[in-house]
Each structure stands twice: as C-alpha cells, then as structure tokens.
Amino acid sequence: MTPLLASFDPPYWLSTVIKVLVVGAVVPTTALILGVVFLFKIMSWMQSRLGPQEAGPRGLLQLLADGVKFIQKEDIAPNGADLWVFKAAPLVVLSSTLLLYVALPASAHLVVEDLDVGVFYVLAISSLSVIGVLMAGWASANKYSLMGALRAAGQLIAYELPMVLAVIGVVIQAGTMSLNGIVFAQNGGAVFGWTGIGNPYILTQFIGFFIFIAAVQAELTQPPFDMPVAESEIVSGYQVEYTGFRFLIFFLAEFATAFVFAGIAAVMFLGGWAVPWLEASSDWYYVLGPAVLFAKVMLVSFIIFWVRFTYPRLREDQLQSFAWKFLIPLALVNIVATAVLKVVF
Amino acid sequence: MPQVPGLIKGLGVTFGEMVKTLKSGPQTTRYPHEREEPTARARGVIALHEENCTSCMLCARECPDWCIFIEAHKYVAPPRREGGKPRQKNELDRFDIDYSLCMYCGICVEVCPFDALFWTPEHEYSEIRIADLLHDKSRLAQWMETVPEFEAYEAGSEAKLRKVPKD
Numbered sequence: 001m002t003p004l005l006a007s008f009d010p011p012y013w014l015s016t017v018i019k020v021l022v023v024g025a026v027v028p029t030t031a032l033i034l035g036v037v038f039l040f041k042i043m044s045w046m047q048s049r050l051g052p053q054e055a056g057p058r059g060l061l062q063l064l065a066d067g068v069k070f071i072q073k074e075d076i077a078p079n080g081a082d083l084w085v086f087k088a089a090p091l092v093v094l095s096s097t098l099l100l101y102v103a104l105p106a107s108a109h110l111v112v113e114d115l116d117v118g119v120f121y122v123l124a125i126s127s128l129s130v131i132g133v134l135m136a137g138w139a140s141a142n143k144y145s146l147m148g149a150l151r152a153a154g155q156l157i158a159y160e161l162p163m164v165l166a167v168i169g170v171v172i173q174a175g176t177m178s179l180n181g182i183v184f185a186q187n188g189g190a191v192f193g194w195t196g197i198g199n200p201y202i203l204t205q206f207i208g209f210f211i212f213i214a215a216v217q218a219e220l221t222q223p224p225f226d227m228p229v230a231e232s233e234i235v236s237g238y239q240v241e242y243t244g245f246r247f248l249i250f251f252l253a254e255f256a257t258a259f260v261f262a263g264i265a266a267v268m269f270l271g272g273w274a275v276p277w278l279e280a281s282s283d284w285y286y287v288l289g290p291a292v293l294f295a296k297v298m299l300v301s302f303i304i305f306w307v308r309f310t311y312p313r314l315r316e317d318q319l320q321s322f323a324w325k326f327l328i329p330l331a332l333v334n335i336v337a338t339a340v341l342k343v344v345f
Numbered sequence: 346m347p348q349v350p351g352l353i354k355g356l357g358v359t360f361g362e363m364v365k366t367l368k369s370g371p372q373t374t375r376y377p378h379e380r381e382e383p384t385a386r387a388r389g390v391i392a393l394h395e396e397n398c399t400s401c402m403l404c405a406r407e408c409p410d411w412c413i414f415i416e417a418h419k420y421v422a423p424p425r426r427e428g429g430k431p432r433q434k435n436e437l438d439r440f441d442i443d444y445s446l447c448m449y450c451g452i453c454v455e456v457c458p459f460d461a462l463f464w465t466p467e468h469e470y471s472e473i474r475i476a477d478l479l480h481d482k483s484r485l486a487q488w489m490e491t492v493p494e495f496e497a498y499e500a501g502s503e504a505k506l507r508k509v510p511k512d
Binding site: 042044045046047048049050053306307309310311 | 352355356358359360362363365366367371372373375
C-alpha cells in the first residue's frame with residue numbers, strides 16, 4: 001500500500017484542488033451526519049418519540065429535504081441592512097469551520113496540512129467565527145441581532161480562555177503542539193509502565209477534558225449555553241434576519257464545527273485515529289484511521305449533544321461566572337499540577 | 346457544589362428515556378399509519394340531536410365566537426288531544442356550526458336546556474376548502490351516531506365540587 005501511495009505525488013496545484021474538494025465535501029457531510037444522528041434521532045429518543053419517519057428509509061433523508069427547502073427560499077435582506085457585510089457574515093463563519101478541518105488528522109498522512117503548531121492553529125482559527133457573528137449582528141439593523149451578537153462575542157471570548165488553558169495540559173504532557181504528534185505520544189505512551197492501552201490523555205487530563213467539552217459547548221452556542229440565540233429572550237439573536245441558504249450556512253457551520261471540535265477532543269484526549277494495540281506507524285491506518293477517528297468523534301459528539309438535550313439554558317450572568325470563576329481557575333490549577341507532575345516524573 | 350448530583354441525575358433521566366424508547370417504543374403513535382383512540386369525553390366535534398332542539402337560540406347567543414347559525418319558523422301543530430287547542434311550534438330550518446370559527450369551549454353544550462347538543466370524540470373532519478368546515482343540520486345530525494354512551498361521573502366528584510370556594 002505504501003509504495004502505491006508514495007508513487008502518487010501530484011503537482012502542487014492538483015494536490016491543492018484535491019484538498020479543497022475533500023474539505024468541501026467533508027464539511028456538509030459531517031454536518032448532515034451529526035444533524036440526522038443526534039438532532040433528529042437521539043434527541044427524539046431522549047424525548048420518547050421516533051423523530052422523522054417519512055423522508056427516505058426511516059426518515060434518514062429528512063435533513064437533506066430540509067436543506068433543499070432552505071435553498072429554495074428567497075434570499076431576503078432587511079431594508080436598513082449593511083448589505084455587503086450582511087451577505088458576507090455567514091461565509092466568514094463557514095470559512096472558520098472549513099479552516100478548522102485543515103488541521104484535523106484522520107491518520108498520520110490523511111491530513112490536509114500537518115502543522116507543527118496544529119493545536120495553536122486550531123484554537124486561533126476557531127475564534128475567527130466571532131467576527132462573522134458580530135458582522136451578522138451589526139449588519140442586520142436589528143436590535144435583537146445586535147444583542148445576540150454582543151452576547152455571542154462576550155461568550156466566545158470568555159470560553160476561548162478555558163479552552164486554551166485546558167489544552168495546555170495536554171501539550172505539556174505530549175511535549176508537542178502537532179496534533180499528529182499528540183496522537184503518536186498517546187499511542188506510544190504507557191500507564192505506569194503498562195502499554196496495553198497506550199496512554200489516552202483522558203486518564204491523566206480528565207479535568208482538562210471536562211473543561212474542554214464545557215468550553216466547546218459554549219463555543220458552539222449550544223444549550224445550556226445558547227444565550228446568543230436564546231429564542232425566548234432575543235428571538236433568535238444574530239440569526240434573526242437570515243433566511244434561506246444564508247441561514248442554512250449558519251446551521252451547517254454550527255454542526256460541522258461541532259464535528260471538528262469533537263474530532264479535536266478525540267485527537268487530544270482519546271488517542272485520535274490510533275487504536276492502542278496497533279502501532280501508530282502501521283500502514284493499516286490509511287483505511288482504519290478515518291473509521292477509528294469517526295467512531296471516537298461520534299462518542300464525543302454524543303456527550304456534547306447529550307448535555308445539549310438535557311439541560312435548560314443558563315442565565316447570562318451565570319454563563320460568565322461559570323467561565324471566569326470556575327473553569328478558568330480550575331484550568332490554571334490543572335496546568336500547574338500537570339507541569340509539576342511532568343517535572344517530578 | 347450542591348448542583349452536581351442534580352446535573353448527573355438529569356443526564357441519567359435523558360439517557361434512561363432513550364434506552365426506554367429503543368427497548369419498548371415511544372410514547373407517541375405514528376398518526377396517519379396507526380390511530381390512537383381518543384378518550385370517550387374528548388372534545389372532537391359537536392353533534393346535534395334535532396328532535397330535542399326547540400330553536401331557543403341560547404347556544405347561538407352564548408357562543409363566544411358566534412359560530413352557530415340558527416334559523417327557524419313557527420307553524421301550527423295539531424292538538425295533542427281530541428278537542429284540544431292547536432299548538433305553535435318552531436320548525437328548525439337551519440342549524441350550522443362553523444368549525445373554522447369554533448374554539449371548542451363547549452359552552453353551547455353546557456347551556457342547551459333540552460339536551461340537543463353533544464360532544465363526540467370524532468376529530469378527523471379536516472377539509473381542503475375552509476368553507477367546507479361549515480357543518481349544516483344534516484351533517485351535525487350524522488355525528489350523533491358517534492356520541493358515546495354516558496359514563497357516570499367518578500365517585501366523590503360531588504364532594505369535590507362543594508370544596509370550590511364561593512368567592
């Protein structure tokens with residue numbers, strides 16, 4: 001397998017086209033998968049109902065039908081809107097999602113760009129979506145939109161910090177910021193000298209994992225942290241004035257980001273695309289890697305969406321105090337403990 | 346952190362509900378494919394027992410939505426006994442209920458002094474055209490077939506009524 005793949009060395013332009021096409025195809029697909037599996041099916045089961053049943057086999061194509069419906073709708077912009085900014089905002093949010101997929105490794109070589117500072121890149125790019133959200137809120141010429149956008153900005157900045165701090169523990173332990181490097185470190189690691197399951201960092205960085213998932217939940221503006229789009233308070237926040245495919249892009253970006261964040265959590269805490277009993281350098285990972293990563297992503301997404309379907313919305317001040325008074329101090333303590341233990345052992 | 350046990354319990358509830366749904370089916374029914382029988386006293390549609398109606402118009406006047414339309418004319422009926430006086434009676438010409446206006450409050454059924462109106466649990470009478478929701482006398486009479494047998498009130502309901510404060 002390796003000689004075959006090694007002989008495939010396309011010119012720069014061709015490899016770029018292939019990468020763009022792959023990311024362009026993967027983003028809507030993952031959003032669709034998460035939407036159908038969790039938003040439609042798991043949520044329905046948790047509420048003792050069946051979910052969509054009519055479109056396609058067991059209603060699995062319902063989201064596709066909804067997407068087509070969104071595309072058919074008229075593209076409306078309000079009279080007072082700052083038209084150019086209004087139309088660009090969803091694309092800025094989506095571009096942040098697309099760029100996140102660049103660094104997510106599906107195996108040692110199945111990665112769009114294997115960056116040495118992958119962790120740093122991911123965290124930096126994920127905060128790009130705030131700009132899109134603020135653009136949407138400001139350009140809509142709507143008070144609810146602006147309120148929602150300001151809430152979103154406050155929330156995303158507040159939860160960016162615990163997210164970064166939670167990840168530092170993993171980086172200290174792995175000694176690298178490359179996402180692939182973290183996977184190798186976990187695969188080759190050992191728990192007190194026992195190499196049976198490698199060393200998935202969820203064992204040592206459990207607090208980090210908890211903080212990361214909580215922060216991801218807030219970054220995605222999902223319940224219980226969905227104040228920016230709180231429909232009972234500010235109608236729908238920054239999405240109020242968006243219709244048709246522009247709203248679809250917001251939806252797509254939210255679920256695709258959920259997938260990629262679950263993927264990053266899987267890479268950093270659950271061992272990524274590698275399974276413990278198979279060496280990370282094995283050629284099998286060309287095929288096995290994406291499947292393993294997908295399974296782990298579904299596991300992490302299940303946790304994210306389980307929390308989403310269980311808890312009601314927090315209050316705005318509770319949201320802020322949860323980040324500043326609880327998560328950030330906890331993350332700092334976690335970093336100190338990790339650093340001390342790293343030096344000691 | 347006193348909230349933590351409650352938060353974990355909440356996660357347990359949703360997870361348990363998911364397992365229950367997958368194992369023993371959901372609480373819902375897939376309506377057009379399978380039908381759920383409504384309870385006997387469900388407020389589906391109002392039926393008219395025409396023989397009991399005296400065209401007194403009480404229902405039409407009490408209706409908050411003004412969705413009942415009654416027209417009647419008087420006629421002289423033959424005397425009940427030999428040598429008696431001929432009686433004046435009301436002949437019901439029109440009794441329509443516009444179900445596009447009706448809000449199913451049931452006041453007409455409550456106020457009818459002659460037991461001419463009844464609730465029935467039948468509910469599948471939607472129409473393509475909104476005007477077809479105006480049920481005339483004969484249509485309302487057809488609903489009589491679906492009126493369930495009167496069920497006795499549950500024991501002790503009179504005692505409960507007395508407890509209601511006056512003011």
